[in-house]
Amino acid sequence: MSALLEIENLRVTFPTARGPIDVVKGLSLTLGRERLGIVGESGSGKSMTGRSILRLIRAPGKVTADKLRFDGIDLLAQSERQMRSIRGARISMVMQDPKFSLNPVMTIGDQIAEALLTHQKLGRADIRGRTLAMLEAVRINDPERVLGLYPHEVSGGMGQRVMIAMMLIPEPDLLIADEPTSALDVSVQAQVLEIIDDLVKRKGMGLILISHDLDLVSAYCDRILVMRGGEVVEECVAGELRNAKHPYTRGLLASIPRLDEDREELPVLQRDEAST
Amino acid sequence: MSALKIENLDISYGDSKVTHGIGFDVAEGESFALVGESGSGKTTVLKAIAGMARSWTGSITAFGHARTPGIDRGFARQCQMVFQDPYGSLHPRKTVDATLSEPLAIHGVGDSGARVDEVMQSVGLDRRFRFRFPHQLSGGQRQRVAIARALILKPKLLLLDEPTSALDVSVQAEILNLLKRLRREQGLTYLMVTHNLPVVSFLCDRLAVMRHGRVVEVASVDQLKRGELQDPYSRELTRFSASHPKT
Numbered sequence: 001m002s003a004l005l006e007i008e009n010l011r012v013t014f015p016t017a018r019g020p021i022d023v024v025k026g027l028s029l030t031l032g033r034e035r036l037g038i039v040g041e042s043g044s045g046k047s048m049t050g051r052s053i054l055r056l057i058r059a060p061g062k063v064t065a066d067k068l069r070f071d072g073i074d075l076l077a078q079s080e081r082q083m084r085s086i087r088g089a090r091i092s093m094v095m096q097d098p099k100f101s102l103n104p105v106m107t108i109g110d111q112i113a114e115a116l117l118t119h120q121k122l123g124r125a126d127i128r129g130r131t132l133a134m135l136e137a138v139r140i141n142d143p144e145r146v147l148g149l150y151p152h153e154v155s156g157g158m159g160q161r162v163m164i165a166m167m168l169i170p171e172p173d174l175l176i177a178d179e180p181t182s183a184l185d186v187s188v189q190a191q192v193l194e195i196i197d198d199l200v201k202r203k204g205m206g207l208i209l210i211s212h213d214l215d216l217v218s219a220y221c222d223r224i225l226v227m228r229g230g231e232v233v234e235e236c237v238a239g240e241l242r243n244a245k246h247p248y249t250r251g252l253l254a255s256i257p258r259l260d261e262d263r264e265e266l267p268v269l270q271r272d273e274a275s276t
Numbered sequence: 277m278s279a280l281k282i283e284n285l286d287i288s289y290g291d292s293k294v295t296h297g298i299g300f301d302v303a304e305g306e307s308f309a310l311v312g313e314s315g316s317g318k319t320t321v322l323k324a325i326a327g328m329a330r331s332w333t334g335s336i337t338a339f340g341h342a343r344t345p346g347i348d349r350g351f352a353r354q355c356q357m358v359f360q361d362p363y364g365s366l367h368p369r370k371t372v373d374a375t376l377s378e379p380l381a382i383h384g385v386g387d388s389g390a391r392v393d394e395v396m397q398s399v400g401l402d403r404r405f406r407f408r409f410p411h412q413l414s415g416g417q418r419q420r421v422a423i424a425r426a427l428i429l430k431p432k433l434l435l436l437d438e439p440t441s442a443l444d445v446s447v448q449a450e451i452l453n454l455l456k457r458l459r460r461e462q463g464l465t466y467l468m469v470t471h472n473l474p475v476v477s478f479l480c481d482r483l484a485v486m487r488h489g490r491v492v493e494v495a496s497v498d499q500l501k502r503g504e505l506q507d508p509y510s511r512e513l514t515r516f517s518a519s520h521p522k523t
Contacts, residue, residue: 041444041445041446041447042415042444155314155315156314185313185314185471186313186471186472186513186516186517187313187512187513187516188313189516190516212444212445213445214445251446252445252446255445255446255448255449256445256449256474257449257452257474257475257477257478258474258477259473259474259477259500259501259514259517260477260501260502261474261477261478261501262501263478264456265453265456266449266452266453266478267449268446268449268450268453269446
């Protein structure tokens with residue numbers, strides 16, 4: 001299997017009053033056309049990892065790596081202009097909250113069409129046809145009506161599906177989903193993830209699913225990286241997460257309440273002074 | 277005497293009616309959960325009890341005292357609310373001390389220095405955080421401040437609106453433990469809104485399942501743990517929470 005994405009020794013640094021801080025400390029990974037989950041608490045550097053792949057980290061943040069290659073392209077050597085042709089078309093990203101990520105003054109139809117038009121020249125009828133087909137693919141029942149709606153007129157779950165439609169319409173090779181469902185209800189969560197899963201499988205995309213929810217990641221990924229403080233502490237096959245060895249992973253697993261909970265108190269992680 | 281009695285509650289926002297004939301009873305010292313998906317009206321019920329949704333009909337009675345839709349200070353001293361998102365619910369330009377002293381000033385309670393100290397200790401916040409601003413605190417610490425603000429008037433009933441859904445699992449465990457301990461130590465009654473059923477299993481005694489503005493089922497947590505909820509919608513919710521359906 002040829003690697004879709006290769007990362008070696010990725011470092012993301014931010015300057016602070018007390019000197020530079022590494023938020024990602026030498027992360028390496030290789031991704032084929034598979035589903036990789038990255039889990040960790042806030043501040044573990046998981047979102048920063050996702051963003052640095054798309055070179056979305058702005059100054060004063062700095063990204064360095066020995067190797068950051070996507071499908072043979074050295075991402076760090078690309079100009080901003082070249083990056084723009086990669087973003088969306090070849091690698092795209094689903095963000096956490098549709099409320100803040102969709103343009104409030106554009107109709108849903110226009111936004112999805114924009115994602116497509118940025119990368120391809122197509123006639124008006126083609127665009128409308130593809131947009132409608134994409135909305136159907138994310139299981140929106142009456143796409144004709146939804147096309148003309150503004151983001152505030154749809155529910156959170158539908159907004160997130162619109163965003164997925166927008167991200168998938170240029171048919172990227174790699175999809176990065178950063179907490180795609182944490183703003184949604186449990187019942188809608190499952191639906192949205194199934195849509196992503198289905199499209200990823202059907203189109204043979206690579207998927208990086210970033211989340212703090214261990215159960216969710218283990219259900220929808222093939223492989224899992226557990227991050228803490230900018231480093232990968234454990235890597236395992238998704239099905240084996242229950243047998244994780246690292247004390248941090250075990251601690252995280254134990255702190256989740258169960259449906260048949262009978263513990264009087266939940267175990268908590270011991271944390272160092274800096275993170276309390 | 278029940279801590280909270282809701283009867284035939286219809287709440288509306290403008291012309292649209294959000295809940296239809298809500299009714300339930302929470303015993304003193306009990307922890308009661310309202311579960312359901314977004315838009316089912318569960319948060320609206322809390323808002324009406326707290327006095328933030330003013331247009332309702334029906335009756336809300338806490339500890340034998342019926343509240344009116346207007347401002348009701350006596351009611352507020354008995355009943356306080358903790359909000360979902362500690363990043364949004366604390367004033368960004370007020371220190372922890374100012375945030376915690378404000379309810380005391382509003383209700384004309386003296387001795388605020390000692391009360392703030394005491395409440396910070398009870399929620400497990402170190403003294404050195406007293407004069408910090410929210411942006412200098414982590415999410416878990418902010419939620420502790422929000423809980424302290426609700427507790428400082430020594431209420432008997434706490435309304436909890438998804439108190440841990442904005443937090444990481446490990447921090448969620450800390451806050452859940454804290455809520456459990458506070459309830460035991462201070463004999464509090466909880467009414468909690470959540471869509472996380474495992475949290476209900478951990479913290480609550482009974483639950484009401486809401487859908488489209490109606491209560492479809494009231495059950496005990498033991499029934500939830502054994503998977504014995506009756507209503508088809510409640511069963512569906514339980515199924516989603518038991519495990520993420522593997523595809």
